Amino acid sequence: MKYIKQEHISVLKYTTDQLIDKNLISDGIVYGRIIDEENNPINKSKVVLYRITDEEDFIPIKSTTTNETGLYLFENLSKGTYKIKATKNEKIAIHDMIEDAKKEKIDTKEKKESRIYKDEILKIYDVTLKYSSIVRNYEAKDAMLSNGMKLEFNKKYTSCIGGIVNNSVTFRVNVPMEGTYNMLIKYISIDKDRAFKVDINGLKLGEYIGEQTCIIPRSNEMLTIMVNLNKGENSIKFYNDNGFTCGPNIGGISLTKEPYFKVYSLEDKNKKDNANITLNAEVPRKQEYEFIIKYVSNKNIKFNIDVDEISMENEYEFDATKSLNIEDAKYKQVKLPLEKGQNMIKIYNV
Structure with a gap:
């Protein structure tokens, strides 16, 4: 396919967005028409074409203005996914295009995180059992x-x-x-x-x-x-x-x-909707171990911990992290008395 079909894009206020979710082949063409609320063509409307990368970055690559019929045209485009953004009659510079793209990326990220925060209360990446010499x-x-x-x-x-x-x-x-x-x-x-x-x-x-x-x-x-x-x-x-x-x-x-140290990965046991996290831990001897939890959380949350269905009779509070990204993870450290061999450890909401 050499081009996509014509798109009629209405500018209702100052700007409008249009996602061109098509994979163009080399020398592809994207064109469309900018109209107002009453379907009148908008002359000299500024139109910016962004390429969307695999990392969901918006990179401005071309800009143009509409003619008296409201028509815009971008030619010689390589295969990829693009986004169109149109304004009324504002001046556009490359610097503005780049800053606009950065803001677009931030807005998109915040929208994604806001969706995550609604569903995901606590995410535990791994836990560590250890004792020192x-x-x-x-x-x-x-x-x-x-x-x-x-x-x-x-x-x-x-x-x-x-x-x-x-x-x-x-x-x-x-x-x-x-x-x-x-x-x-x-x-x-x-x-x-x-x-x-x-x-x-x-x-x-x-x-x-x-x-x-x-x-x-x-x-x-x-x-x-x-x-x-x-x-x-x-x-x-x-x-x-x-x-x-x-x-x-x-x-x-x-x-x-002698010291003991073992890490249990919990990437497939992310905490969602107050579900319990259960870990089967095997230790070499009966004693008290340090239990270190690597986590992210959208707010301060209180949790209990059971070992072999016996409550530790303590409430543990996970402090909120800056975001739900792993680079913002925090560590919660508690002490657990474990028996030699297998121990079933459960982390659950209070």
Whole structure:
């Protein structure tokens, strides 16, 4: 098709728009006629032709004026989609055309966003589950010594534990979350391998061997075991109750929990019309996790969060974002207690 059919465009006030939603081939022609409310032709009406790009930008490419019959004509147009804008008898410059196009683009964007805002309350792009590394250090000099236990080697190590007097050392530790920790035990056993036992909160954890170390105490003699601790206060006791052989000298312990970080994309679960968002999250251990929500929202909205159908009994408020575009996203961070394995997390409107 070389051209589109003639369009009669009425100028009712000062300007009028006409979308030419046709794909012209090379050397295409667009023409039409500008008339007033009474169907009279408008002479010397200014007409601007805009090309509409794939990004919906309006680029002014040509301008003309109508003749005494109200007719305008644009020739030698390449294939594409165009928009016509006509004014009555105003002067037109290229600069005005460009500014007009920018305003046209902004108006169109605002109209689109206003439609979105009516339908879309909250859009969540992704959520992140994480916890940071935890390190707690405890020295023998700060521990509780029982049954005649003493400090030796410049008061940095206990005397050997257990033996005939069955002495022991107990560390009172405090951790911010329940879960499994690596416990590094600093010890020396100068002459041979020596056995010892560990209790956690009064329950026997197991029996371990402190292998022979060097004659002079060094800080890098470590034995690592895994321990399960409660949130808050815990007691860790070192002893040897066989009645005759003592265990190694204990210098201190270090409790560590490795960091965890996982992002769940929710691009296919956008919040609309108060629908719930449900996420099935799998975590390596039971403990409290940081739950970070990346979102956009058209207003301040209160939401609840359930884990495995149990309410967290808190209302969380999402502050309004500048727009519903991802570049204006904000982050909401809360803490969730999760069980090892699968957890069903639901975010829903209050």
